[in-house]
Amino acid sequence: MDSPQTTTSTSSQVDYRQQALRFADTWVVKVGSRVLTGPDGRLDRQQIEQLASQLIDIRRAGYRVILVSSGAVASGMGRLGLTSRPTDLAQLQAVAAIGQAHLIQVYEETLSRSEFPAAQVLLTAEDLDDRTRYLNVRNTLLSLLEFNALPIINENDTVAVDELMTTFGDNDRLAAMVAGLFPRAMLVILSDVKGVYDRDPADSGAQILHTIPNVDDSTFQLVRDRKTGLSKGGMASKLRAAQFVTSSGQPVIIAGGKIPNIINALLRGEEQGTLFLPQGKGMAPRKRWIGFSAQCNGRIVIDDGATKALQSGGKSLLPIGIQDVHGTFDKGDVVAIINRTGEELARGLTNYSAAEVRQIRGCKSPRIAEILGHCPYDEVIHYDNMALVGNRPT
Secondary structure (H helix, E strand, C coil), X not given: CCCXXXXXXXXXXXXXXXXXXXXXXXXXXXXCHHHHECCCCCECHHHHHHHHHHHHHHHHCCCEEEEEECCHHHHHHHHHCCCCCCCCHHHHHHHHHHHHHHHHHHHHHHHCCCCCCEEEEEECHHHHHCHHHHHHHHHHHHHHHHCCCEEEEEECCCCCHHHHCCCCCCHHHXXXXXHCCCCCEEEEEEECCCXXXXXXXXXXXXXXXXXXXCCCHHHHHCCECCCCCCECCCHHHHHHHHHHHHHCCCCEEXXXXXXXXXXXXXXXXXXXXXXXXXXXXXXXXXXXXXXHCCCCCEEEEECHHHHHHHHHCCCCECHHHEEEEEECCCCCCEEEEECCCCCEEEEEECCCCHHHHHHHCCCCHHHHHHHHCCCXXXXXXXXXXXXXXXXXXX
């Protein structure tokens, strides 16, 4: 897909959306709690039924469908008759456990009227961090899809602390990681906002950017408060998810989840929400895991020359281009590669520990044996074990 300029116009955008539809064979649909709840903060059963019905339409159109759904706590609050969200962690986890059962039941009741049974899958980030578990998750999802099931994934809130203790959890990131399991997936994030605006949505002249060709710092500036410089609401996490997925060659759409029949409109290629265009070619499965699922154990700062070499493609990271090392990591760990301004450029499996990299940084490869007493590798990170991720703000 060619990259247009960021635009709000309607003349040529349908073509890009049709291209995205032709590219994808799998839809990963992420829906947030605010889309699934009513004004009282409890689960909106009618909204879930409408969502599930539209997912069936996608499936019948010939696409594979995976849903990443929030809403367990809201569901539990309704089931227990609570009027406010608990603040105690153990109570939150208990409410989530009760709510998850209720949530999947509501989905199943709608899906049971179709030929696509619901399949509950509870994950944590660690499940996709470990390479073996990552492959097991992928194989399980593929088998469920072969059985014509509709997998419904949620963060395992009964054991995952971070998701519950923040207003905007990690389900955006989880959805991006799930999309990374499939080489031709399109990620659709249904939000309580209708897309990415060209300015503060509170401004009367604000318009939705219907196409964003590249997620960079200027994109993140759109969701930062002018006074504090901090990101507003949950849009920043959605932009990070979009950046992760598009960097691996897959399209992303952020759209308003409460717009009636929004999924069917997207299925028709209508200009709803914001389409993020894929960057470059798709990654091999192993590189997608390195770049977007495995957790980093440290950071390596590189100079301008190494930055240009990496961005040109096909180059390994040599010690001469390394300026600094942050964190503690061992050989074989995934580390982030950042430039001098702090932007993350790539991730890779390191051939040396943090202590060793600190000793050999800035030197030419032939000196590695002289400094360390051995030289199993000329490269600190080989290109085959590296995934370029674009310029991510850190």
